[in-house]
Amino acid sequence: MRIIQANDYEHMSELAANYLIDKVQTNPAIVLGLATGGTPLGTYKRLIKDYEQNGTSYKKVTTYNLDEYVGFSPENPNSYHAFMYDNLFEKIDIPPTNIHLPSGTALDLVEECKGYEERIEEAGGIDVQLLGMGSNGHIGFNEPGTSFQATTHIVELAQSTREANARFFDDIKEVPYQAITMGIATIMKSKEILLLVSGESKNDAMKKLMEGEVDESFPASVLNKHSHVTIIADKEALSGVNVR
Numbered sequence: 147m148r149i150i151q152a153n154d155y156e157h158m159s160e161l162a163a164n165y166l167i168d169k170v171q172t173n174p175a176i177v178l179g180l181a182t183g184g185t186p187l188g189t190y191k192r193l194i195k196d197y198e199q200n201g202t203s204y205k206k207v208t209t210y211n212l213d214e215y216v217g218f219s220p221e222n223p224n225s226y227h228a229f230m231y232d233n234l235f236e237k238i239d240i241p242p243t244n245i246h247l248p249s250g251t252a253l254d255l256v257e258e259c260k261g262y263e264e265r266i267e268e269a270g271g272i273d274v275q276l277l278g279m280g281s282n283g284h285i286g287f288n289e290p291g292t293s294f295q296a297t298t299h300i301v302e303l304a305q306s307t308r309e310a311n312a313r314f315f316d317d318i319k320e321v322p323y324q325a326i327t328m329g330i331a332t333i334m335k336s337k338e339i340l341l342l343v344s345g346e347s348k349n350d351a352m353k354k355l356m357e358g359e360v361d362e363s364f365p366a367s368v369l370n371k372h373s374h375v376t377i378i379a380d381k382e383a384l385s386g387v388n389v390r
C-alpha cells in the first residue's frame with residue numbers, strides 16, 4: 147500500500163481531488179466507485195471547483211456508490227442518493243443514467259444486491275474505488291466480522307456506526323438499523339483503491355490497518371491484500387503510525 151502523507155483534512159482533500167481529476171482526464175470513461183460520509187466531502191468540493199474552473203468533464207464517467215440505507219428512497223434528504231446529488235452529482239455534468247447507488251427501497255432487497263453486482267460487472271468493473279474508513283475499521287458498511295468473501299449484501303449497522311452517523315440526522319432515533327452495501331469482495335475486485343483517512347478519531351484504526359493482522363475482525367485490513375491501494379492520510383490520522 148502506498149501512503150501519501152497530508153498535513154491536514156484540507157490538504158488530504160486537495161491531494162485526493164488532484165488524484166481523481168488526473169484519473170478522469172486520463173480516462174474520461176472511467177468507472178468510479180464513490181463513498182459518502184464526512185471524509186470525501188472536501189474532495190467532492192474540489193472536484194466541483196475544478197469542473198467549474200477547468201471544465202473537467204464527467205459526461206462519460208460512470209459511478210457506483212458503496213452503500214445506501216435500507217428504507218430510504220432517493221427523495222429522503224438523509225439518503226445517500228440525496229447526499230451524492232447535493233454534494234457532487236448535481237454540480238458536475240455527469241448524466242443521471244451513469245449514476246448508480248444500491249436501492250434501499252427495492253421490494254426484493256436480495257435481488258437488488260445481486261443486480262447491483264451484475265451492473266458493476268457489466269460496466270467492466272470499478273477502475274478506482276474511493277473509500278473512507280470507520281473508526282472500527284469498516285469499509286462501505288462492512289462491519290467487523292463481515293466475511294472477506296461477501297458481495298453486495300444487507301447489513302445490520304453496528305451501534306458505533308449509528309452513533310457516528312447520527313451527526314447527519316436530527317436525532318439518533320432516525321438513523322436506520324440496516325443498510326445495503328457493496329461487500330468486501332466487491333470492493334477488492336476494484337482495479338485500484340484510494341482510501342482517505344483524516345483526524346485523530348481514525349488514528350487507532352490507521353495503526354491497526356498498517357501494523358495489525360489481516361483479519362475479518364478489522365475489515366479494512368483486507369486492503370493489505372490488494373495490489374493497488376493508495377492511502378492519503380493526514381498527520382493526525384498518521385500520528386505514531388509505523389508506516390511500513
Ligand code: F6R
Binds near residue numbers: 181183286
Ligand atoms: C460511506 C461509507 C463508510 C464511510 C465511513 C467513514 O459511503 O461507506 O464506510 O466511509 O463510515 O465515514 P466518515 O467519512 O464520515 O468518517
